[in-house]
Amino acid sequence: MSQGATIAANTRPYANLPPINVALFEAKARRGLSFDEIAKAIEKDEVWVASAFYGQAKFTEKELQKLAEILGINESELSGALGSHWWPNRGDLGPMPPTDPVLYRLYEGVMVYGPAIKAIIHEKFGDGIMSMIDCKVSVDKKPDPKGDRIVLAFDGKFLPYSKW
Missing domain, CATH: 3.30.1160.10 (Cyanate lyase, C-terminal domain)
Structure with a gap:
């Protein structure tokens, strides 16, 4: 993706994600980062980080601060949307059986x-x-x-x- 690239809201697997999670994917793409690179920077494993991007896990405030820095996202926007008052929607799998x-x-x-x-x-x-x-x-x-x-x-x- 090029600088400033966006992901269409109806694009799978992003279709049912909140806008802040889509913003995480867009920032990751703009920076050309892998989940593993982000994981190492915030001292987590890559699968956990990917699950958090999909809203299945919760970042700590410290992780959100580092994530904002790594992805170039406004820290207060990120903390406001995914901070202490936000909880993951674990297990939201979409259609069963999956179509992907x-x-x-x-x-x-x-x-x-x-x-x-x-x-x-x-x-x-x-x-x-x-x-x-x-x-x-x-x-x-x-x-x-x-x-x-x-x-x-x-x-x-x-x-x-x-x-x-």
Whole structure:
């Protein structure tokens, strides 16, 4: 995107985002930054930062200050819109099943492998769940002769049934 570029409000995946979140994406594009570069600057991981851009996680005031500096956004505007009185709308996934091809394949993966993963979790840990609170998610690229591979990892805390 060029300097001053904007994202059309009806463009997926931005269609249902508040204007301040769209402004984050626009500023990121204008600066030519990756989520990883932003994450390193605010001492978070890249998946968490991307989720916060989508309104699924909440920046601290300190993170908002640094983010405003990195993205060249007015700090008071950013803090006013995403500060202490704003709360994430977690889990707003859009249509189910998803229509975006990448999201659909992730959904498909959970639908196909979910019961097997659940069975293995129970075998290894007992009756319980993997918490998404304080869950670390990583996306890595692994070269392969047949074509690059995507490696997704969810690093979540096990919570026995008796704890939830």
